[in-house]
Amino acid sequence: MCGIVGLFDMRGGREIDRATLHRMNESQFHRGPVEGGLHLEPGLGFGHRRLSIIDLASGQQPLFNEDHSVVVVFNGEIYNFQALMVELQALGHTFRTHCDTEVIVHAWEQWGEACVPRLRGMFAFTIWDRNAQVLFMARDRLGIKPMHYAFLPDGMLAFGSELKTLLCLPNLSREIDPRAVEDYFAYGYVPEPRTIFTSALKLMPGHTLTLRVGQAAPPPKKYWDVPFTPHAPMRxxxxxxxxxxxxxxxxxxxxxxxxxxxxxxxxxxxxxxxxxxxxxxxxxxxxxxxxxxxxxxxxxxxxxxxxxxxxxxxxxxxxxxxxxxxxxxxxxxxxxxxxxxxxxxxxxxxxxxxxxxxxxxxxxxxxxxxxAGYRRHRFAMGEEKVRSMMPLTLRKPLFGMLGKVYPKADWAPQMFRAKTTFEALARDLVEGYFHGVSIQADRVRDNLFSDAFRTRLQGYRAIEVMRGHAANAPTDDPLSIIQYIDMKTYxxxxxxxxxxxxxxxxxxxxxxxxxxxxxxxxxxxxxxxxxxxxxxxxxxxxxxxxxxxxxxxxYRKKMGFSIPLGAWLRGPLRESMRRAVLNPALLETGIFNETYLKQMIDQHQSGAKDHTVSLWSVLMFEAFLRKNGASAAAGSH
CATH class of the missing domain: 3.40.50.620 (HUPs)
Known part of the structure; x- marks a missing residue:
């Protein structure tokens, strides 16, 4: 388990700056405090921070094949590495260590890109094959281990386990992606493949990326998906x-x-x-x-x-x-x-x-x-049952009207919070599910954002993330579709x-x-x-x-891992929350409606309305801006 970084010249042959690579690597020292390693050659630099788990004595990275023509940096664990080692040895490969990292090198030599489906585990790794002039990146099937990357203006590719590794690069644009902001205030995080910055991406779970020197970058390639293939009937x-x-x-x-x-x-x-x-x-x-x-x-x-x-x-x-x-x-x-x-x-x-x-x-x-253990799964299927009794052409106007006129009652017991239910019944499965999982409804985000920022969104809505995944779902079963969406987003x-x-x-x-x-x-x-x-x-x-x-x-009631946020924001965090939400640097981004921010604070602190989720999400956005410099907000062009 560790952190990986790298720089790759897509044009080929330019020298990599060791100081820059070292700075990227050390920015994630916490991921691997045991030891660090760098490898540089013309056109390539790999870095690695190690937390030793298997084969403590050897297994240092970057790790090479016998003639040093293939090198890998790897974060994760391959749980079937011992069986793969035996198979590869039988095929003539020689191992110098007893670690899972070396299995990846020899698996690449033997099977190329087809090595990835053979790996069982959690992983993000990058391989450089000098003879083939190929850089190959892969991320595990469900996204347990992270991989961030960016194509830089000078023709370099940079990658790292954490986004902070890329933020070490002076020529990485800090322009904020408006769509990522809309996504964040809907989901509470920025879903793959976006990052908050227009200049950086996350490699999607279950995907690989193959780059060849001197060639344009192709899109990432999917190698696995959750199948949802029904089994033969079982008791x-x-x-x-x-x-x-x-x-x-x-x-x-x-x-x-x-x-x-x-x-x-x-x-x-x-x-x-x-x-x-x-x-x-x-x-x-x-x-x-x-x-x-x-x-x-x-x-x-x-x-x-x-x-x-x-x-x-x-x-x-x-x-x-x-x-x-x-x-x-x-x-x-x-x-x-x-x-x-x-x-x-x-x-x-x-x-x-x-x-x-x-x-x-x-x-x-x-x-x-x-x-299907989340409460929202039960609610979604309950709503879907009602939807199935009435066509959308009748549901949309009827429940849409009820949703508009029924008062919002966050303070009331669940059974009396009908506004959200009416709104969900006026939608299709994906719209209803998005409405149920969003940390802030469409109408709240419309109020939260400034007119100028909504113009910058050019009609983009966060539901498009879910719609894209639902369209690719290998099933037409409603519950399976929302499980699939969860596995791709949440x-x-x-x-x-x-x-x-x-x-x-x-x-x-x-x-x-x-x-x-x-x-x-x-x-x-x-x-x-x-x-x-x-x-x-x-x-x-x-x-x-x-x-x-x-x-x-x-069978006890599910509690979750909760903390008393609402009480914090009315009590010990009252003043610091007000300062953060009304921070001039936050307002200067042009993203937010200042009048609505002040209204939320006043209503929450007086107890008139509960704006816990909205205020917390703004508070964390402001903390992000402060940690990354107010210049991170300059994305209006």
């Missing part, structure tokens, strides 16, 4: 038995390490399932950790303790003050672009806690995406980004066995009715886990 009992077998195998494949290994244990279904499987596979007690909050309404560590007691884990629990708002600027520096998921704060803390005892931690991320853009940056800030590797691609492929083929049944998400998953976890764990 529920067969499904549950096979699920456990496959889950255990996925967890087992993620346990290879030469350093201390443990697991996050929140007390939710997903992390508890991973710990239960680990306990059955390990001779020693599993190292687990959880954080609790001093406010019991946000604390679920008691459930984590139940699972720890059941499986006799070596459990570590720390109580965190819910007023942990001192991390705002730290998070802005970590994420390099606006990021509004406030659960990044407790995630940062649990990674900090885990690193005190282990170097690798398994997490339960991916369970909700695989098994999973890599929010969940996996959050965990990668928070863990790497503490030189901790986090592995996600529920996102093992073989497990994901199999689960995607299960019928929707096995995932969401009678209004209950994760049905088959919970049924399969009944022999391993109590009903208290399986």
């Amino acid at each position: 529920d009992e067969e499904m549950e038995e096979e699920l456990v077998v496959r889950l255990r195998e996925a967890v087992a494949s993620h346990l290879i390490a030469d350093v201390p290994l443990g697991a996050f244990l929140s007390g939710g279904v997903d992390s508890s399932a991973v710990v239960a499987m680990m306990a059955g596979l390990s001779r020693e007690p599993v190292n687990t950790c959880s954080i609790g909050f001093n406010d019991t309404s946000f604390d679920e560590s008691v459930y984590a303790q139940q699972v720890a007691d059941q499986y006799h884990t070596n459990h570590q629990r720390e109580i965190v003050d819910t007023d942990d708002y001192g991390l705002i600027d730290t998070l802005a520096a970590l994420y390099d672009e606006p990021y509004a998921d406030s659960s990044a704060i407790p995630t940062y803390r649990v990674c900090e806690l885990a690193r005190k005892r282990v170097t690798v931690a398994l997490s339960g991320d991916g369970g909700d995406e695989n098994f 999973l890599p853009g929010d969940i996996l980004t959050k965990v990668d940056r928070a863990s790497m800030a503490h030189a901790l590797e986090v592995r996600v066995p529920l996102l093992d691609h073989q497990f994901v492929e199999w689960v995607s083929g299960l019928p929707s009715s096995s995932k969401l049944r009678n209004g209950e998400g994760k049905h088959v998953f919970k049924q399969a886990l009944k022999p391993y976890l109590s009903d208290d764990i399986l």
Whole structure:
């Protein structure tokens, strides 16, 4: 696990500036504090920061083949590297190390671009093949590991694990992409392949990019997708038995390490399932950790303790003050672009806690995406059921009118918040789902943005991201379509980004066995009715886990990783929030409607309306601008 960077002359042969490459590499020192390495040759520079996990003595990067004609920099873990090593040795390849990185080099020599589908794991890597004059980049199937890149005005390509590596380059434009701003204030993050800057991109999950010296860059190429191919009919009992077998195998494949290994244990279904499987596979007690909050309404560590007691884990629990708002600027520096998921704060803390005892931690991320575990999945299918009873030509005017006249009632119990439901019923599946997951509705963003900024958007709307993915979905099942959308947007853009940056800030590797691609492929083929049944998400998953976890764990209300944001913004963050939201540098961007910003602050602090999400997203945008310099806002041309 590490950080990678590089510079590549697409025209060929120019010298790479060592000082620039070194600065890029050291900007992500936290990702690999054990050691660093650089390789430079005409037209190419690779850098690597290492956090040693496998083959601690060797395996330094950049790593070469025997004649140094092929070199790789790699971030991640290849879980089937031992089997691939045996296969490649049988084909005549000689290995100098026992690490997974060298497998990539020889796999490239043997199979070229076709090596990527053979890799099982989480990875982002770049290969330079001098003989073929080819630079090849690849990112894992679900986007567990990041890859940012930019084509520079001087004909160079730059890449790095984190966006901050590219921000070391003086000739990288800091112009903000208006579409990324619209996306951010709709989703709370900037979805792939965009970054907040017009000049930089993220390599999409499940994609590769092949560049040849002297040739124009082609678009990235997709090598994998979530299949959603239905299985032959199975009885529920067969499904549950096979699920456990496959889950255990996925967890087992993620346990290879030469350093201390443990697991996050929140007390939710997903992390508890991973710990239960680990306990059955390990001779020693599993190292687990959880954080609790001093406010019991946000604390679920008691459930984590139940699972720890059941499986006799070596459990570590720390109580965190819910007023942990001192991390705002730290998070802005970590994420390099606006990021509004406030659960990044407790995630940062649990990674900090885990690193005190282990170097690798398994997490339960991916369970909700695989098994339709989010509340919004239930709501979307409920709305879809109503939609199916009435054609869109009747629904749109009827529910559209009701949505407009019904008062917005965020303060009321869920059953009385009909405005959002009416608005969703007036839409199709994708519009309704976008409306449900947006952190700020279209009308709120219209108020938030200035007239001039809306003109710059040229009619662009954030829903286009979801529409694009829905059009490519390999299924026509409504629940599968929204799961597919989640796996392309929320999973890599929010969940996996959050965990990668928070863990790497503490030189901790986090592995996600529920996102093992073989497990994901199999689960995607299960019928929707096995995932969401009678209004209950994760049905088959919970049924399969009944022999391993109590009903208290399986069927309690989902809490999430929440913090009391609204109270912070009315209390201890009251003044700093006002200063940030009305910061002249923020207003000078020309993005925001100053009158509406002031109105939100006054209404929220008086208790007249709850603008928590909107104010937090603006607060984090302002922190991003400050960390990257106010000049980052100069994108109006």
